[in-house]
Amino acid sequence: MLRTPLCKTFGIEWPIFTAPMGPVTGPELAAAVSHAGGLGIMSFGGNPPPVLRENIRRLRSLTDRPFGINVLLRGPHLPFPVEAVIDLCLEEQVPVLSTFWGDPTPYVARAHAAGVKVIHQIGSVADAQRAAQAGVDAIVAQGLEAGGHVAGEVTTMALLPRTVDAIAPRPVIAAGGIADARGLVAALALGAQAIMIGTRLIATPEAYAHPVYKQKILAATEDQTVRTTLFGHGWPDAPHRTLRTPFVERWLPEEARGSEQRPDEPRIGETRIGGQPVPLLRFMGFPPTPDASGDIESMDFLAGQSVGLVQEIKPAADVVRELVEGAQRLLSQLAARD
Ligand SMILES: Cc1cc2nc3c(=O)[nH]c(=O)nc-3n(C[C@H](O)[C@H](O)[C@H](O)COP(=O)(O)O)c2cc1C
Incomplete structure (x- = not known):
């Protein structure tokens, strides 16, 4: 059927x-x-x-x-x-x-x-x-x-x-x-x-997602995501749905800041793309993989409202x-x- x-x-x-x-x-x-x-x-x-x-x-x-x-x-x-x-x-x-x-x-x-x-x-x-x-x-x-x-x-x-x-x-x-x-x-x-x-x-x-990311998916409910442009560094003004973490709550009132792509945003960690180390600046829209290190909590935990159904x-x-x-x-x- x-x-x-x-x-x-x-x-x-x-x-x-x-x-x-x-x-x-x-x-x-x-x-x-x-x-x-x-x-x-x-x-x-x-x-x-x-x-x-x-x-x-x-x-x-x-x-x-x-x-x-x-x-x-x-x-x-x-x-x-x-x-x-x-x-x-x-x-x-x-x-x-x-x-x-x-x-x-x-x-x-x-x-x-x-x-x-x-x-x-x-x-x-x-x-x-x-x-x-x-x-x-x-x-x-x-x-x-x-x-x-x-x-x-x-x-x-x-x-x-x-x-x-x-x-x-x-x-x-x-x-x-x-x-x-x-x-x-x-x-x-x-x-x-x-x-x-x-x-x-x-x-x-x-899934090639950081263990913290997977745990956050299990813990979150359907009302804990937001559609925002906050993680706009590298891909500005593009709405995405991500988890409402304390980092996101802190910056939502200044949402536009992410798309300004300021080169002097602090470096919050590092990841690897294509085997090469890549620095992660604040507001970069790159969800944490197992290769990510640093301030994981400030990264982009992309997730949809269906997250409430994932336990x-x-x-x-x-x-x-x-x-x-x-x-x-x-x-x-x-x-x-x-
Ligand atoms: C972590 C994450 C990353 C995504 N990255 C892409 C992407 O690279 N290319 C793309 O076409 N869609 C991307 N999407 C959107 C998905 O194609 C799809 O629309 C979405 O996952 C469906 O909603 P759901 O998450 O509620 O199942 C991404 C979605 C998530 C959750």
Whole structure:
């Protein structure tokens, strides 16, 4: 009952996608979700093309199932052109190219010519229509409650059916606020052909998130996130949903400060990108990975409102299995009701 036409198109067993989550979604998490029958997506993670190539090869060594690579089209400042990342993905013939924050139009025909499917995440019906016109294979409709950078102003419940209607028969994948089987069934009922889950998967052993980050995800409730531009150093004026930590509460009254990108902001720690040490200045929007050191509490704990539903760290395969089994049970129960 759960399988949708999109499952066939993308060669997957279950309509469940990993949300790309920057450095948190490395090869291990993506492979675990693909291996469990969903579609794992690894973020390019700010990595330069040679490092990304290594990561793609590692992901391929971990699973022979389809997977995706996510690229932010005009997101954070990068020391190399985003085109180089896309060229690499096409050269490597990754099964799916996932894009966000920008216009996918220039890349769709080239991707298709290379045998690569394209999915693009949007936050409004107008953007969905533009991406559909560009010929993408599926649209990810991201609601306001989503974690990470948030493209629009409309909740999943309202955006999803409108997007489905606007671009039918092209398939829509629902993102934002979904963390359990109830959310999966609701998304299908609203017309989605799959879900994309992020926040839930941070609390897995495979997620490349700092232990403090995982603990914060378990402890937080749905009212403890905020959509802000505070962590704007390196990617200014881009709204993102993050946990309301004491650091965030302290600076919210001066939210605009983060996007000023002052070079003299204090250094709060260090991390590694592509194997290289990178200093972290205050307000840099880089969620803490196991490589992060320093003042972890002042870093960017990106998370969505679904965080309230996340209470246990468990393997990604268990998350996928519980979503599938729970949704099947729920659908049978609903069908059996008088
Ligand atoms: C920690 C984190 C990092 C994210 N980074 C990215 C990213 O690099 N690229 C992207 O397309 N979306 C990113 N997102 C947004 C997700 O694609 C997706 O919209 C969101 O996770 C769905 O909401 P949920 O977290 O409630 O499941 C990120 C989300 C989170 C939680």
